[in-house]
Amino acid sequence: MQRAAAETYRCPYSGEALRIEPAEESGEDVVRGVLVSASSRRYPVVDGVAHLIESEQESYSAEEVREKEYYEATARSYDAVIDWLFASFYEDEAAVRRKMIDLLEIGPSDRVLETGAGTCRDSVRIAERLGPGGELFVQDLSPAMLALGRDRMRAAGVLDGSHGRVEFSIGNAVHLPFPDRCLDAAYHFGGLNLFSDKRRALAEMARVVRVGGKVVIGDEGLAPWLRETEYGAILTNSNRLYSYTAPLEDVPHCARDAAVRWLIGGAFYLIDFRVGDGPPSADLDLPIQGRRGGTHRTRFYGTLEGVTPEAKRLAEEAADAAGLSMHEWLDRAVRVAARQTSERR
Ligand SMILES: C[S@@+](CC[C@H](N)C(=O)[O-])C[C@H]1O[C@@H](n2cnc3c(N)ncnc32)[C@H](O)[C@@H]1O
Structure with missing residues (x-):
């Protein structure tokens, strides 16, 4: 370090x-x-x-504890499994990972984080896009996986400074050790499904990336149109992780231009988004055109008890005759009636 x-x-x-x-x-x-x-x-x-x-x-789920022990015990055979995985889907791993990393939109002087980097099969490729001014933070929960990853990075020649500074850390992707908005991009592939708190992990990635920077995440999960097929059933029978779905509901509110795609035989989802400055906004008070009128806000907050069908018809006829939207006519009528009632008291 x-x-x-x-x-x-x-x-x-x-x-x-x-x-x-x-x-x-x-x-x-x-x-x-x-x-x-x-x-x-x-x-x-x-x-x-x-x-x-x-x-x-840390409070790990039972599944996470199993997962943690699995990676610690099987780190040495992990790479063979991944070679087999890409071969089994007739996929060129280099091309697939290049496409995923393209979504990060990395420049040579960027600061990038990869969580759950494992044996650094993506980290090498991310580092190769960085120049001497860049920085890559490579994180994983498993010391055994990261140790192999560091060896891979060293063997690939990306730790000599010509691809920027590369820092390795052990940690949980659910609690990131960075201040807000200090990075240009954050990436994770392959472990998300079993994170104890996916929503928090995504929120953390968005928190540490600057406004305008990219977050890219993916893991096993069949495309919806393949789930009920024989192909889907056979894959899920071998690996139940294929039954996971893309966690779109966990994407943070600050996400902009979010997209989800399925790759590697349609069996892995990949979500990417740009970090925005807070949740999106809209003018909720801009009058809505048309006979009903009103605004998003008046329609949401201003709803009163229902009236009889006859009262509704009379109100519509009166609004039409007055050349007003339903909202304008009703708003006036209610104010007038309410004022008269309070003056009488
Ligand atoms: C299937 S491997 C994926 C490795 C690598 N990203 C790849 O594409 O080959 C999942 C990795 O996520 C790590 N991991 C699991 N839970 C994690 C967590 N909560 N925080 C950080 N890493 C985690 C595991 O230790 C493992 O190395």
């Missing part, structure tokens, strides 16, 4: 800034040490990897 990364990292639970206490350094790199928060939370740096996680702060 380079010393400068300590300035970017935050306590994943409190958001506090962290200060580095190095125990062993090599040039700009902290090989061993501790990142300490103002409230004395301590996160070890082990072999240059920041462990930004506290087990007491």
Whole structure:
């Protein structure tokens, strides 16, 4: 971990800034040490990897615990499984991953985060798009997976600085160790379905990306039109993760230009969106054209008890005769009647 990364990292639970206490350094790199928060939370740096996680702060589902143990135990065979997976769908992995990474719209000097990076099959490709001024934060929950990923990155020659700074950390994607809006893009592929809190993980990615930056996420999940087919049934029989659906309801409200697509034999969803400044807005008070009239807001908040069909017909005829929309006529009629009643009291 380079010393400068300590300035970017935050306590994943409190958001506090962290200060580095190095125990062993090599040039700009902290090989061993501790990142300490103002409230004395301590996160070890082990072999240059920041462990930004506290087990007491995490509550994993039973499924997640199984998953965590699975990746720790099977990291060495993971890559063979992925080779088989792409071959089984007749897909060119390089082309598929290139397309997914294209959606990040990365420039050479960007700061990018990948969560659940595993053995870094995408991270290498993301790093290759960065120049010396770029920065890539590579995160995973499993030290065993990330250790293999780091080896892959080293072997690919993307850790020599020519592709920017690459930082590795252990952590839970549900609590990201970054301040708001400090990155240009965030990416995750392959683990989302079993995250304990998908909505929070997506909100966290959107939180740490600047307004206008991109978030791209994907995992197993058959396209809706394939779910009830024999093809879908056979795939789901082998791997129940194919029965998951794209978590569109968990996309944060600040998302703009969101899109979902299905790739790799229609068995994986991929959602991408641009981070907007808060939820979208609309002029809820702009008068609506036509006979009914009113505005979105008056229609939502101004609804009164229903009237008889005859009263409704009389009101419509009166509004037409007065050349008013239903909203304008009713609003006036109610005000006049209400005023008369209160004057009589
Ligand atoms: C199927 S692998 C995908 C790895 C890689 N992204 C790829 O496309 O090959 C899922 C990865 O997500 C990681 N993971 C699972 N839950 C996580 C969490 N809550 N936070 C961060 N990583 C997590 C696992 O350790 C594992 O390495």
